[in-house]
Amino acid sequence: MRSMRKVGIIGALGVLVAGATVASGTAASAAPNVTPQKVCGSAYKTVNSAPIGSLGTVYLTYNSSNGKNCVVTIRTNPGTAKEMSTYIYVPDTDEYADDHGNYTSYAGPAYVYGKAHCVSWGGNIANVYVSVDNSNCAARIEHRVTEIR
Missing domain, CATH: 2.60.40 (Immunoglobulin-like)
Structure with a gap:
C-alpha cells in the first residue's frame, strides 16, 4: 500500500513537471526570433x-x-x-x-x-x-x- 502511494505521488510530480515544461516552452515560442x-x-x-x-x-x-x-x-x-x-x-x-x-x-x-x-x-x-x-x-x-x- 505504501509503495503504491509513492508511485502515485511520483507520477503526479512527473505530470506537474511535464506540464510546467510544456507551459514554459509555449511561452518561449510565443516570441520567435524572427529576422x-x-x-x-x-x-x-x-x-x-x-x-x-x-x-x-x-x-x-x-x-x-x-x-x-x-x-x-x-x-x-x-x-x-x-x-x-x-x-x-x-x-x-x-x-x-x-x-x-x-x-x-x-x-x-x-x-x-x-x-x-x-x-x-x-x-x-x-x-x-x-x-x-x-x-x-x-x-x-x-x-x-x-x-x-
Missing part, C-alpha cells in the same frame, strides 16, 4: 529599414546573386494577430508584390526583381503605416512617410 533573413532567405542582406512607430519595423533586403529585393514587416512584440502588411513596387518595370492579413509576428515575404532600379516599399502594423519611395538608388532622393490612420 528578415529567416523570412526572405539567408542570401538576402538588409539594405534599408523603417520603423513602424514602436510596433515593429519593415525591412528591405537584397540578394545580389539573383537581383531580387524582398520586404518583410516584423513586429517588435509578437502576440495576438493584428492587421499587418508589407509591399514593394518597382516604378520602372511596374512590378509589384505584397502580403497582408492578420498576423501574430510578421507579414511577408514579398519579392520583386529590383537590380539597378529604384524601389518603393513599406508596410503597416495595426493603424500605423510607413511608406518609402524612390529608395536605394542614386538617381532620386528617398521620401519617407509615417502616418496613423
